[in-house]
Amino acid sequence: MVAESFPWWLRITHWFNFFFLILLFRSGYEILMSHPKLYWHDDAEPGTEWLRAGDRERSTEFDKEVIEDDELWAAEDEIDPPSALVSLPGRDAIGMGRHWHFWGALGWTLCGLFYVGALFTTGEWARLVPTSLAIFPEAWDNLLTYLQFRIPHGDGGYNALQQLTYFSVVFILSPVMILTGILQAPAFRAHLQGWFSVNRQFNRSVHFIGFVAFNVFLFGHVALVAAHGFWSEMQLIVIGPGEPTGALAAGWTAIFGTAPTGYELTVALTLLGVGIVGSFAGFATWVTLRDPDRTQNWLEIVVDPLLHRLFTHVTFYDGDDVEEYSDFARVNGKPPRNDAYREHFEHDFEDWTVTVDGEVEHELEFSTEEIRELAKQEHVTRHDCIQGWTYYAKWGGVPISAFIERCNPDDDVEWVVFWTLDEKWEYSEDGPFEEVDDAVPEFYYEAIRLEKAREPRSILAYEMNDGDLPVAHGAPYRLRIESQLGYKMAKWVNRIEFVEDFEDIGKGKGGWRDDVLNYYPNSADI
Numbered sequence: 257m258v259a260e261s262f263p264w265w266l267r268i269t270h271w272f273n274f275f276f277l278i279l280l281f282r283s284g285y286e287i288l289m290s291h292p293k294l295y296w297h298d299d300a301e302p303g304t305e306w307l308r309a310g311d312r313e314r315s316t317e318f319d320k321e322v323i324e325d326d327e328l329w330a331a332e333d334e335i336d337p338p339s340a341l342v343s344l345p346g347r348d349a350i351g352m353g354r355h356w357h358f359w360g361a362l363g364w365t366l367c368g369l370f371y372v373g374a375l376f377t378t379g380e381w382a383r384l385v386p387t388s389l390a391i392f393p394e395a396w397d398n399l400l401t402y403l404q405f406r407i408p409h410g411d412g413g414y415n416a417l418q419q420l421t422y423f424s425v426v427f428i429l430s431p432v433m434i435l436t437g438i439l440q441a442p443a444f445r446a447h448l449q450g451w452f453s454v455n456r457q458f459n460r461s462v463h464f465i466g467f468v469a470f471n472v473f474l475f476g477h478v479a480l481v482a483a484h485g486f487w488s489e490m491q492l493i494v495i496g497p498g499e500p501t502g503a504l505a506a507g508w509t510a511i512f513g514t515a516p517t518g519y520e521l522t523v524a525l526t527l528l529g530v531g532i533v534g535s536f537a538g539f540a541t542w543v544t545l546r547d548p549d550r551t552q553n554w555l556e557i558v559v560d561p562l563l564h565r566l567f568t569h570v571t572f573y574d575g576d577d578v579e580e581y582s583d584f585a586r587v588n589g590k591p592p593r594n595d596a597y598r599e600h601f602e603h604d605f606e607d608w609t610v611t612v613d614g615e616v617e618h619e620l621e622f623s624t625e626e627i628r629e630l631a632k633q634e635h636v637t638r639h640d641c642i643q644g645w646t647y648y649a650k651w652g653g654v655p656i657s658a659f660i661e662r663c664n665p666d667d668d669v670e671w672v673v674f675w676t677l678d679e680k681w682e683y684s685e686d687g688p689f690e691e692v693d694d695a696v697p698e699f700y701y702e703a704i705r706l707e708k709a710r711e712p713r714s715i716l717a718y719e720m721n722d723g724d725l726p727v728a729h730g731a732p733y734r735l736r737i738e739s740q741l742g743y744k745m746a747k748w749v750n751r752i753e754f755v756e757d758f759e760d761i762g763k764g765k766g767g768w769r770d771d772v773l774n775y776y777p778n779s780a781d782i
């Protein structure tokens with residue numbers, strides 16, 4: 257057997273690929289388990305999953321018109337927090353899981369681009385890209401040979417089945433993962449409207465199948481390396497064939513007095529590499545659980561501006577509307593239970609007002625009648641929760657632009673903060689948190705960009721599916737915008753504030769969920 261010699265860049269990217277894949281697997285698993293159900297249709301109707309995990313099953317029947325009801329569940333109750341051994345960061349932390357996933361995805365993509373670039377500039381591509389159809393019957397032969405627990409003979413220990421598999425992973429599976437990842441963005445749905453063109457559940461499902469395929473590949477790959485002779489194969493990819501020479505071997509000689517054998521140096525470097533990847537996995541979980549805010553700031557440095565860039569041009573699409581809406585709509589965020597809200601509820605929200613203030617020329621206050629007098633707008637949009645579930649609903653209400661015109665914000669205003677009467681009691685003593693940080697405002701709020709608030713389909717809704725807005729969905733008013741994630745669409749809104757930035761609000765991250773749960777502040781587009 258002729259020993260192969262892999263170029264240095266291939267050996268290095270091999271390690272980086274391993275590093276990023278482990279990161280992506282673990283953080284991806286965290287994201288998946290925040291809604292461990294997979295569907296083909298964007299209604300994400302309970303009971304229509306093709307795959308589900310965990311026992312967090314909920315009935316579809318509950319009263320959305322009551323404040324206090326133990327039967328009323330939020331989609332957050334469906335989260336099945338995985339162990340930190342298999343997920344990053346582990347526990348109930350989809351916000352941080354996403355930060356790691358996007359960070360990992362960027363690193364992995366850059367590593368992949370470098371690898372593919374090097375493949376084609378060095379001629380190494382010929383090792384991967386099949387040039388004859390004969391590869392298919394050959395690969396089939398190889399498979400049959402493996403199935404008999406024998407090793408097929410190929411050129412330089414490299415056979416057609418391996419070539420075909422590597423080719424598929426690099427040129428089919430990887431692009432599919434990138435595409436189905438990005439296409440889950442609500443920003444893209446708004447842009448490429450239609451039921452099936454950018455079906456989030458379809459992309460989520462395919463992304464999951466790709467995740468399984470990657471795992472099968474990884475384990476299969478390691479198993480075959482072992483079958484071919486683990487350490488001799490490892491030597492080829494870690495240091496190259498023959499007796500080791502060069503700086504590493506010289507360093508070894510300086511420390512230990514004798515020159516290393518290929519086997520010794522390979523074992524040492526492999527342990528080191530696996531050790532680094534393993535320690536980093538442990539470190540990432542530890543640092544995230546210990547200091548999520550600081551970890552978030554670090555992970556955002558390059559990724560957040562990049563996400564903003566990626567999606568900033570992919571905003572509102574004023575094309576054909578979807579007509580139908582889903583039979584069932586999940587709820588996230590349970591109705592407020594404070595006395596003020598209860599009182600409004602008793603009085604059919606008649607005295608509820610919406611205050612418009614901040615850096616504006618005219619501070620305003622709107623009564624129920626005044627809001628009903630403004631021109632009403634209706635449309636169907638898809639709701640995309642950060643957890644992964646979706647539904648279509650028809651909303652009726654007042655365009656935010658109507659408020660903007662009347663209050664006339666100052667020139668330097670960039671953000672619109674939607675304040676609510678929601679005290680988030682689920683996250684107090686009764687919830688997963690002992691207590692929410694003092695710095696976080698008493699009530700739920702979220703900031704959206706002024707240009708987003710101006711879009712034609714950004715409305716303050718008071719109707720849903722041709723009826724009054726149900727209590728659970730935000731009665732009497734909730735924000736609806738196109739192309740962002742659900743958590744931005746505050747429910748039970750009573751104040752609209754125009755600001756230059758949100759640094760002085762709460763922990764300065766742009767919203768209650770950004771402050772408390774480390775969601776992305778600026779890019780709620782994916």
Ligand SMILES: Nc1nc2c(c(=O)[nH]1)N[C@H]1C(S)=C(S)[C@@H](COP(=O)(O)O)O[C@H]1N2
Pocket residue numbers: 585586587588589590639640641642676678700728729730742743744745746747748
């Ligand atoms: N006041 C308030 N608004 C909120 C939330 C909340 O907890 N409190 N949750 C958000 C999240 S995470 C989602 S997905 C949507 C859910 O909207 P729905 O319950 O109408 O489906 O509301 C958003 N608005």
Ligand SMILES: [Mo]
Pocket residue numbers: 588640641642643742743
């Ligand atoms: Mo959400």
